[in-house]
Amino acid sequence: MALLTSCFADGLAVGSDLVAAAETAVRQALSGLTGPPNLVCFFICGDDPDDVSRAGLRVMGMVPGASVIGCSATGVIGDGRGVEVTPSVSAWAATLDGARLRTFALDTLRADDRFVVVGLPEPQADDHAAILFADPYSFPTDGFVERSDEVLGDLPLIGGLANALQGRGAVRLFADGEVYTEGAVGVLLGGPINVRAVVSQGCRPIGPTMTVTGVEENLLLELAGQPALARLEEVVSALDEDERELVASGLQIGLAMDEYAERHERGDFLIRGVLGIDPEREAVAIGDVVEIGRTVRFQVRDAATADEDLYELLDAHREEFGGGDGALLFSCNGRGSAMFGSADHDAVAVRDTLGPIGVAGFFAAGEVGPVGGHNHVHGFTASVLVFSTRPSADRPYDR
DSSP states (O other), X not given: OOOOOSSEEEEEEEOSOHHHHHHXXXXXXXXXXXXXXXXXXXXXXXXXXXXXXXXHHHHHHHOTTSEEEEEEOSEEEETTEEEESSSEEEEEEEOOXXXXXXXXXXXXXXXXXXEEEEOOOOOOTTEEEEEEEEOTTTSOHHHHHHTTHHHHTTOOEEEEEOOOTTOTTOOOEEETTEEESXXXXXXXXXXXXXXXXXXXXXXXXXXXXXXXXXXXXXXXXXXTTEEHHHHHHHHHHXXXXXXXXXXXXXXXXXXXXXXXXSOOOTTSEEEEEEEEEETTTTEEEESSOOOTTOEEEEEEOOHHHHHHHHHHHHHHHHHHHOOOSEEEEEEETTSHHHHHSOTTHHHHHHHHHHOSOEEEEEEESSEEEEETTEEEEESSOEEEEEEESSOOSSSTTOO
């Protein structure tokens, strides 16, 4: 059954006949709208990339008057639940009266010793956000997202890295009637539209905050004046057995977003992975490059912490902005059943907190969303774009 709502609705269909599933999912979504859609997003999980392409073309053919984007995935979200590694299609439709929607397809060109991204529309003053789906095998998503403020200013980017059950070469992207086998697609949202991003990284800090006092590229050499590995061993030795198991299963590090804050607690960090150690240099390798003087804190992630973090952030959004009417959800493919024991967790959390709204999305190979006012690519994260038809009195179309 489709979720009934006046401006936002979703649909989900499971089955090996992807074209038929696409038709069902789109019809479910459209049946929940009181008017024609002008924005449709869809997500397809399938074994055969040609079948995925045919299903995507069918979706785009069903809504000729709308701006349409979509991608392949290893799992989809819709109708209040998630479906992983099973042929399925989810669709999300919205009627955004007066909004300016500009779809785009991005490609990269080599210029001397670097790549240049082309295809992004010229930003306008009343743009509020951009949705982005990228092929992780062909598009330099990390570099593009990390440097997006050079072109987009503080415009939030929300979305995810697409994937496919067959991996490299099988990813499919869709935008306004076209099928792409590489690059990225998206849509700029402008005009009288009310959207906000909620990004849940789902980690909690362990040990003290420390200042980076020695670094070489992505190797932390010293923390607070001591070898980084020695500092890490101090932190781990102070943990109980359960927390040590979490460290062994995937240690993280948080980079403080506000260096001038008196305290740095959960939610105050950009989370990056700890990639390994260099015993000879007593160094710790991390998934980012930081400068001397940066404040960091080691982190762990488990289902309970990730659950609590997502609910707290969504509750805070509801209390400040009055909930939402529709949402797009981009959840890491390492969450779902692998983390929570259920593929439905993040979709249920959004509806539990924001109400029975139209929610759809996919399980991503990396999630895109703003943290600390800057866009980043994340892992093990839930990135949510919340739409509201109820503008705030003091800032009617804020992002």
